Amino acid sequence: MPCPALPDGFDFTDPDLLHHRVPHPEFAELRRAEPVRWIPQPGNVAGFQDEGYWAVTRHADVKYVSTHPEIFSSFLNTAIIRFNEHIERDAIDAQRLILLNMDPPEHTRVRQIVQRVFTPRAIRALEERLRTRAGDIVAAAREQSGSFDFVTSVACELPLQAIAELIGIPQDDRAKIFDWSNKMIAYDDPEYAITEEVGQESATELIAYAMNMAADRKQCPAKDIVSTLVVAEDEGSLRSDEFGFFVLMLAVAGNETTRNAITHGMHAFLTHPEQWELYKRERPSTAAEEIVRWATPVVSFQRTATQDTELGGKKIKKGDRVGIFYASANHDPEVFENPDLFDITRDPNPHLGFGGGGPHYCLGKSLAVLEIDLIFNAIADAMPGLRLVDDPRRLRSAWINGVKELRVSA
Numbered sequence: 001m002p003c004p005a006l007p008d009g010f011d012f013t014d015p016d017l018l019h020h021r022v023p024h025p026e027f028a029e030l031r032r033a034e035p036v037r038w039i040p041q042p043g044n045v046a047g048f049q050d051e052g053y054w055a056v057t058r059h060a061d062v063k064y065v066s067t068h069p070e071i072f073s074s075f076l077n078t079a080i081i082r083f084n085e086h087i088e089r090d091a092i093d094a095q096r097l098i099l100l101n102m103d104p105p106e107h108t109r110v111r112q113i114v115q116r117v118f119t120p121r122a123i124r125a126l127e128e129r130l131r132t133r134a135g136d137i138v139a140a141a142r143e144q145s146g147s148f149d150f151v152t153s154v155a156c157e158l159p160l161q162a163i164a165e166l167i168g169i170p171q172d173d174r175a176k177i178f179d180w181s182n183k184m185i186a187y188d189d190p191e192y193a194i195t196e197e198v199g200q201e202s203a204t205e206l207i208a209y210a211m212n213m214a215a216d217r218k219q220c221p222a223k224d225i226v227s228t229l230v231v232a233e234d235e236g237s238l239r240s241d242e243f244g245f246f247v248l249m250l251a252v253a254g255n256e257t258t259r260n261a262i263t264h265g266m267h268a269f270l271t272h273p274e275q276w277e278l279y280k281r282e283r284p285s286t287a288a289e290e291i292v293r294w295a296t297p298v299v300s301f302q303r304t305a306t307q308d309t310e311l312g313g314k315k316i317k318k319g320d321r322v323g324i325f326y327a328s329a330n331h332d333p334e335v336f337e338n339p340d341l342f343d344i345t346r347d348p349n350p351h352l353g354f355g356g357g358g359p360h361y362c363l364g365k366s367l368a369v370l371e372i373d374l375i376f377n378a379i380a381d382a383m384p385g386l387r388l389v390d391d392p393r394r395l396r397s398a399w400i401n402g403v404k405e406l407r408v409s410a
Contacts, residue, residue: 004029004037011039012055012325013046013082013300019396022299024340027328030057036312039323046398047083047092053302053321054314059332059352061312062324065303066356072303072322074360075103081302081323082398091200097245100253100301100360107359113236114246115363117166117225123366126165127374133161134374138382142410147389150406154379155262158371159255166367167247168213168224180206181251203248210247214240250364256400257297258368261353262375263392263403264295268342269376270388270408275344280380287344288372293351294342296327299401326352327401383410 006026017023030037040052056062065072078092078101095101099110116122141153160174169177183202214230218240221227229238229246238246268291269276279287305320316322329352331339336346354362362368379386387409395402 004033006030011041012323013039013041013053013398015082015396015398018299018398018401019394021394022296022327022401024327024331027057027325027331030055031328031332035061036314036316038314044085046081047085047087048077048321049089050319050321053081053323054311054316056311056322056324057328057332058312059329059335059350062326062329062352063356064311065322065324066352066360067358069103069107069303069359071306071309073103073306074101074107074301074303076304076306076319077302077321079301079303079360080399081300081321097241098249099246100249104359109236110238110242110246111359111363113229113238116228118363118367120366122166122225123370126162126367127370129165130158130162130371131374131378133165134158134371134378135382137161137375138378142383144410147407147409150266150408151259151263151403152405154375155266155406156255156259158262158375159258162258162367162371163250163254166225167250168222168226173209176209177206177251177255181255184248184252206248206251207241207244209244211240211244213247214238214243253362254364254367256402258371260297260400260402261292261295261368262372263406264297264401265291265372265376266379266386266408267388267392267403267406268294270386272342275342279344279376280384283377283380284345285373286347286349287376288369289349289351289353290342290344290346291372291376292353292368293330293336293346293349295401296330296351296353297401298353298399299327300325300399324356326356329356386410 010026012023035058037055038052039055056065075096078095083092099107102110137154137157141148144153156178160178161171163169163177164171164174180202184199213226217227217230221231230240230243231237269279300323303322303324305316305318305322307318309316333339335350354365389407389409392403393405395404
């Protein structure tokens with residue numbers, strides 16, 4: 001089988017690339033001819049003192065890496081596949097305190113505590129309040145005259161409000177969370193003029209905010225999730241700093257990703273009008289999962305090999321970084337019939353938009369699916385004739401499939 005012909009210097013984590021498109025044609029070529037391929041990165045461009053990473057593009061291989069943390073570590077170099085050449089190693093290592101970047105057994109301990117937030121009972125308790133909030137969000141957007149930005153008026157609001165409801169953050173503070181989380185992930189986009197340092201400062205502010213919440217609950221416990229996480233010593237609880245990093249992870253994993261899934265989903269509906277008509281008519285329960293597959297808000301994460309191993313016929317050395325490309329896995333024709341077709345009735349739909357399984361499978365999947373269902377039901381009820389005004393303006397990022405603006409008209 002011939003090796004795929006990629007242009008010299010082609011890098012799937014190049015933020016200029018994702019600023020314009022997700023490289024699906026190149027992913028397809030790799031899946032066909034070289035599903036595990038070494039991608040060189042000259043000059044420490046990703047912030048790691050190495051020469052590149054292995055790109056893993058097939059669904060089965062992404063799942064294998066995800067479900068073998070003893071071979072492929074999140075802790076060694078974190079799960080973020082690309083920072084920038086100016087980041088200090090200390091700043092990378094500091095992120096190991098985030099659940100996303102832990103390995104078992106520490107990951108197991110922390111996850112067992114925080115998963116109390118996402119029990120079916122906890123999510124069910126939120127459903128009616130979030131249904132009301134979804135209706136209010138869409139109603140407010142509909143009242144705007146002329147065109148409006150779907151991202152800021154609709155897509156970002158329900159995830160923020162859901163996190164606020166879940167954790168007990170006052171709704172009046174949700175704009176702070178939105179601002180901090182934006183700055184943490186937007187340092188690659190020159191439009192925001194945000195440096196790595198500003199992103200780190202925003203992370204520090206968010207962690208401090210959450211730690212203060214934890215300290216207050218330790219002093220004065222309440223009947224809320226924060227108290228459940230930080231006070232119940234007999235059952236194991238989070239330290240204040242662990243709670244701070246948990247809220248930071250929620251701000252990105254629970255806010256940025258769901259917001260982008262909703263935005264991409266709306267764009268998909270408006271560019272596939274037959275699917276929008278089908279949705280308005282039948283409201284299939286399979287729609288949310290297909291929206292996540294189609295959007296794949298996190299294009300990739302990485303792991304680091306803890307030992308010499310083999311994957312896809314390639315010998316991977318201990319210490320090599322391995323990029324797991326969910327965006328490619330979710331278009332693998334070995335798994336999905338007509339993977340380039342947006343089909344809200346797709347079933348089964350074993351996509352990896354919530355991760356490839358294993359210890360880092362998304363804790364908040366059920367909440368994200370609920371939010372997507374609620375917001376699109378509200379849009380279909382209140383703004384069934386929504387129209388696309390302009391092409392989406394994409395975020396310049398190395399690993400997030402983000403949209404900054406989507407102009408629509410009711």
